[in-house]
Amino acid sequence: MAALPYPESPVGDVPDLFQNENDALDKARAIYAAVNADAVEYRQSLGELIAHFERLMRETRRLIGRSDRAEREMQMLAQQLAHRATHDALTGVFNRSAVIERTIKALRANSAVMIVLDIDEFKRVNDEFGHPTGDTVILGIVDCLRRIVGERGMIGRVGGEEFTVLLPGHALADALQQAEKMREAIGNHVFAPPVNRRITASFGVSANPAGTDFDTAYGLADAALYRAKRGGRNRVEFAGQ
Secondary structure, eight states: OOOOOOOOOGGGGSOOTTHHHHHHHHHHHHHHHOTTOOHHHHHHHHHHHHHHHHHHHHHHHHHHHHHHHHHHHHHHHHHHHHHHHHBOTTTOSBOHHHHHHHHHHHHHHSOEEEEEEEETTHHHHHHHHOHHHHHHHHHHHHHHHHHHHTTSSEEEEOSSSEEEEEEETOOHHHHHHHHHHHHHHHHHOOOOTTOOSOOOEEEEEEEEOTTOOHHHHHHHHHHHHHHHHHTTSSOEEEEOO
């Protein structure tokens, strides 16, 4: 029994994107091999090759440009995704997971002061004015913190109205002074309408030697914050180890 022929490969049905260029190249080869080809045929063949080469160069530049743009877009997208993974969507400061990770890293190599602050009676703001206004207040609080902290520390949002400030290598006295400046800046900040009253925040501070774990540093500062709330709010309390 005769063997059945192999089916034709589907690749044969795919159009050749360079058919015109290949035809021009085959024609040029034939003219080059012909011993009796005249100068007109040579010139015509060369002109066709030049035209096709120029088209290929234009397409190559276009494709390289598209590839470069796509690479830049991918890099920007990767940076955006990395930023979103570590930063709070509303405020742009570090989110809770990033605060934990960076605090652990900082305390491995150095001492650090942990400041935990909470906006006083923030629920009243949301109840009276609505959550969009509450978001505006949160943004105003972060602006106050940024003005005081600058590049010396790390600001994070660990809850709806709760924030942390980590000051690596800072002396306690300096950190307490910074916390007081933050408290005063928030208390003196004028928030946009419809907020028609003063906004304050309470602070808890812990001083932590190198090697302290996050839970200890945060727990001590949080306990001090609780005392500040019970003591009348709008104040700074310290918890030592």
